[in-house]
Amino acid sequence: MKGLFATALGGLLSVSVALADDCAVQLSAWLELAHPGHAGGAWLQDERGAYRVDGEQSICKIWPARPQLTLLAVPLVREAQPDQGQSDLEILVLDHTRQDVVARLVEPNLLDWDAIYVDRLVLDTAPYRLRGDDLAFGVRINRRNGSWMNPFAETELALYELKAQGLRPLMGGLVVESFGGERDGDCTASFGEAKGVLIVTDKVGRDGYRDLIFRQTYTGRRMVVADGECQTIEADARRGQFRIEYDEERYLLPIELVSDPY
DSSP: OHHHHHHHHHHHHHHHHHHHHHHHHHHHHHHHHHSTTOGGGOOEEETTEEEEEOTTTOEEEEOTTSTTEEEEEEEEEEEEOSSOEEEEEEEEEEETTTTEEEEEEEETTTTOBSSSEEEEEEEEEEEEEEETTEEEEEEEEEEEOOOSSSOEEEEEEEEEEEETTEEEEEEEEEEEEEEEEEEOSSSOEEEEEEEEEEEEEEEEOGGGBEEEEEEEEEEEEEEEEETTEEEEEEOOOEEEEEEEEEETTEEEOOHHHHSOOO
16 A cells, blocks of 8 residues: 555656646747747837846746646846846736636736845745635745845745636735845844745635734844854744735735834
């Protein structure tokens, strides 16, 4: 029985890897399907003006809850200069069996950058069962700066649901990970790091959407010179818990999660 289970598990893992590999292989063709003529960094035109597809940062992932569908997150660059730029985030749902775009949504200026830039995108297909048996999915946006003296990084989570009318944003701007601080160039430094996990509760709120709980842990540490050596002093972790409720057609973040964690 153990051998049969191991064989079955190996088969499932092989299928998952194959689907992921197929997604990566097909990404260029799917971008062409959604944005004909985008290859080579060509500038295209839509109702918001000129843009080009950032193929290098575009990602795709088979949606495990609906394996006939593929999710894509695509940066649409509106303006690019050496130290700043403007970029929209486009979310696409594609039926890869029919090679057809099922739904798409553009989030204007969500990926704009200056001193802090978008490092990478990640599609989050954890089972966010927010309303009845419907499953939402997420997009994680990782940002950072290039400073060694004042390092900064954060990961922001947005949630979306697929309805008959198309894609709809349910929540945005939730910082699930962050890191920042400053140093004097030698040893003396102070840093803070926050990490959180989003939990879907059983409590049903407005319009049938379940309440969410965000549990966050913050840890601070200092680096100081002691006995001629650079030593790290870590403070006790602080923990917080916040309830996020659905209202006015989306989940509203409490003020504590909107403000700067530092």
